[in-house]
Amino acid sequence: MYCTCAQGGMALRTRVERTVLEAKQVGTSRGGTRNVICNNRYFLQPITHTAVCGLDYQISVVQRSSESEEYNILPEDQEAHWEVVERILFIYAKLNPGVSYVQGMNEIAGPLYYVFASDPDPQWQKYAEPDTFFCFTSMMAEIRDNFIKTLDDSACGIGAMMVNLMSMLKEADNELWTSLENQQLKPQFFGFRWLTLLLSQEFCLPDIIRLWDSLLADEQRFAFLIHVCCAMLIMIREQLLEGDFATSLKLLQHYPPVDMHQILEKAVELREVLTVGADVKHVSEQ
DSSP states (O other): OOEEOOTTOOOGGGTSOOEEEEOSEEEEOTTSOEEEEOOSOEEEEOSSOOOOTTOOOOOOEEOOOTTTOOOOOOOTTEEOHHHHHHHHHHHHHHHOTTTOOOTTHHHHHHHHHHHHHTOSSHHHHTTHHHHHHHHHHHHHHHHGGGGOGGGTTSTTSHHHHHHHHHHHHHHHOHHHHHHHHHTTOOGGGTHHHHHHTTTTTTSOHHHHHHHHHHHHHSTTHHHHHHHHHHHHHHHTHHHHHHOOHHHHHHHHHSOOOOOHHHHHHHHHHHHHHHHHHHHHHHHHHO
16 A cells, blocks of 8 residues: 655655665564564664554565665655654654654554545545644654653643543552552653553554544543553553563553443543542532
8 A cells, every 4th residue: 555645745754764674564672662573574664653453555676686675666656654754753853843753643643644544435535644733743743742742741741741641540549549649650651651642652543543542532631541541450450450660661651452332431431430429528628
């Protein structure tokens, strides 16, 4: 699969150095970083790695000739989908030098592009790139503080969101919170990635789209994201209570398959219960 370059346009791959890697699949290390597992097939990959979230942007598969060591690439009037995503991120970084590009932004752009590029109507599908850029820019306007390191410890930064997550868990399930504290499982080990990337690395693509549909439809979408993360912890509480640091960390960084509808229902339940509890506390203090 591929898309066609704009008439007379220069593909970004002609201006940005490519990296050629042996690849079979993309794995995730215990630290949450992505690494490539090799075999004898070769893929052209951009500098910004976008083969994630279940999306196969590494579509321009090429075979290596044992004699010539040469690689076949797409014609100049065609480009792989990952090149479109790369261009979106490149232009965003140029237009927003204060934020620039930070690793993980591709995880936000990926599902958006997939939805638009998969539109069954070809007339809509051909506008996938500008539609994705508009939506990506709009989302980044709301979550860009999560990608700015100097704001990590501010009231609007990712540090405050992780504190809110653990405070919510303490109120909703004190036993589980105490267990995580005793295991020394800090939210930086799992919550940082969950909250920064809107859980885009934790589930398969259909579940991510279903989750984002609920998040983006909510007026307090990023407050609801914390409820979802809290619900995810409670959904696997028995395994976490029985585990130690190593087993619990592995579980949180490789979240097990769970029905997304159950997670969302639990998140809504938490929001309602905690909201009622907060209202009762407020009335009693008056």
